[in-house]
Amino acid sequence: MPKVPAFDELFHHSQESAVHLEMRDGYMRSDPAFIDWAAGKELDPVERWSDWLATVKKATSRGVVVRRARIVSEPVSDYIRFEHSVTEGLNIDAGEDVRWLPRRQATSLALPGNDFWVFDRRMALINHFDGDGDSLEHEYTDDPQLVSFLSGAFESVWEKALPHAEYRLA
Incomplete structure (x- = not known):
């Protein structure tokens, strides 16, 4: 297995695109931001996620x-x-375009078993989580067939998904 580059390094070297597919209904429920949100506290994305905002904006x-x-x-x-509530101030304000697809509409799509990032359609970072949504490890690949499959899976979801501004929580 190739060495896993640092996440910000992959972003830094990207020239054209970075796409991310998330398929879980929960991640890191021990995250202090999620805990604070669940307790009704106001979240300031600039304060909480300044590194992320800077990485994407760059x-x-x-x-x-x-x-x-x-x-x-x-x-x-x-x-x-929680994710939906912070998407505008975190992801979109950083420069991401975000879409949502109800799982029922994904039945006909060929999807991988794990979340992932694809950079410039040449490199992928596959995310492995435990059953509670905590990150276990990242797997890096530049295998053209696998990256092509992941890119195609992302695009098939993207075509069916609703832009963040149009998606209403059910």
Whole structure:
């Protein structure tokens, strides 16, 4: 297995695109931001996620198109409600384009078993999680067949998904 480059390094070296497919209904429920949101506290994306905002803004300022698609079960989980509530101030304000696809509409799509990022349609970072949604490890690949499959899976979701501004939580 090739050495896994640092995530910000992959973003730094991207020239055209970075796409991310999320397919879980919950991630890192021990995340302090999620816990604070669930307790009704106001979240300031600039304060909480300044590194992420800076990374994406640097990439998009160089012309890199950053897209994120989320496949979600409906009715949505509390974690998805949390993600939806911070998407505008976090992802979109950083320069990402975000879309949502209800899981029922994904049945006909050939999808991989794991979430992933694809950079410039040449490199992929596959995300492995435990059953509670905590990150276990990242797997890097530049295998052309696998990257092509992942890119195609992302595009098939993207075509069916609703832009963030149009998606209403069920």
